[in-house]
Amino acid sequence: MNEKALNVLYSSVKKFIRARAYSKLWNLTKKIHSADIAAIMDKLFTNERIELFHVIYNNDIEKAADVIAELDPDIAAELLIKIDLSPQQIVELFRHISSDDVVSILDELPEELAEKIKELMSPKRTEEVEALLSYKEDTAGHIMSTDFYALHQDTTVADAITAIQLSRETESGFYLYVVDENYKLVGVVSLKQLILNPPSTKLKDIMNRDVIAVTVDTDQEEVARQVSAYNLVAIPVVDHDGTLKGVITVDDIIDIIEEEAAEDLLKMAGLEEIDRITTPPLKSIKKRLPWLYVNLITASIVASVISLFKGTIQKYALVAAFMPITGLVGNAGIQAIAVMVRELALGEISWENARKALLKEIMVAMGNAVGLGIVIAILGQIVTGKPIIGLILFLVLVGDMLVAAIAGTLIPIIWKAVGLDPAFGPGTFLTMLTDGVGYFLLFGLTSLLIGKLL
Secondary structure, X not given: OOHHHHHHHHHHHHHHHHHOOHHHHHHHHOOOOHHHHHHHHHHOOHHHHHHHHHHHHHHOHHHHHHHHHHOOHHHXXXXXXXXXXXXXXXXXXXXXXXXXXXXXXXXXXXXXXXXXHHXXXXXHHHHHHXXXXXXXXXXXXXHOEOOXXXXXXXXXXXXXXXXXXXXXXXXXXXXXXXXXXXXXXXXXXXXXHHHHOOOOOEHHHHOEOOOOOEXXXXXXXXXXXXXXXXXXXXXXXXXXXXXXXXEEEHHHHXXXXXXXXXXXXXXXXXXXXXXXXXXXXXXXXXXXXXHHHHHHHHHHHHHHHHHOOHHHHHHOHHHHOOOOHXXXXXXXXXXXXXXXXXXXXXOOOOOOOHHHHXXXXXXXXXXXXXXXXXXXXXXXXXXXXXXXXXXXXXXXXXXHHHHHHHHHXXXXXXXXXXXXXXXXXXXXXXXXXXXXXXXXXXXXXXXXXXXXXX
8 A cells, every 4th residue: 555545544543543433443444454554553652553453353353463463573562561461362363373473572572471372372383482482583593484385305296286285374385395304405396386397296306406595593684685685585494404494485574674774774873772753752761861871971072182172272263163074074984884884784795805895985085085175175264364274174184084984984894793783873983083083183283283373
């Protein structure tokens, strides 16, 4: 559904909720796809979500389950808690949701409630969920689905088609995975191959043995890269012995890409958790305040650099008017960081090949510095009437741009090398460096050349 139509439905849902016209609300939402309902819920405040979900749940539990599965796990978990469903009622909802989606929601629920829910689930479902939960979060094993087609390599095409027809709905119907007697992945067959080959043909005679697969401990970002690189609609997950454990489909990959992109965007601003427009103010304060303290510390360091030159500033206040040029340098550094974070996310760069990236960014920075420095030097001379100030501003820009290029390239790589997320807050430390170095150069050079300024 396009954004315009979604906004119209959103307005109608809000109107029916305010009027408590629940029968009209149900008549409207029962015709809407669950994904669109989830998109509408994402814009609603918590109390409005609860009312909407109550209406859907009381009329059609399967649709309610579909909506829960489409919501972001944190929103789904919050909804299940605040709607005050019993653990047994949640289990009934989960019966209509795939195991990987259940795991995503359980991760967000309080541990005590999650344990009660697992105790009430069927032994088979509990086993599936516990297996997925045993893997580290954000790995292939944790997000994979255990619903997939897998048959022995000696199975004929005719028997394979029959097995697919008789099987329950699976997460991926695009590929049939082929295993040996030890359930190790040995090949893959497309549904097209099954249709085009004679019924008596064995799967091992038509399967593709060069299977693109990931292991259970592969990071979800790497999984997304593999699916994108090989244009797959699903990718199998194996353990370190090659035993087939699950499958990750393209719809999950899209969710991963959106999640990682959102996380990286927020981390660039110093937020480790998702913060929404509907998040309560107090909760948002708790999320944002710690990083603002870090910003306060870095700002204090920069302020201490400026304080070293208070005499120079008092004597040559006009020079201080050019302090904002460090902000320009900071933006250049942020550009370098953005490039490096993207390259690291795509696996295109590492500490080993960082030299090439560093040299390239230094060349770009020097080119930009000369181009901008000439303009600023001329401007400084025109404003102050002193050629030496133009020279100082030129040297400040060149020196600070060099620092920005080096820091903007190396900070994300160093973050990655020590196990930190390259997207998390490098801009703050880069700004501290460019501001600190810029002010030091600006006032330091002014002090050094003070005799020529008289």
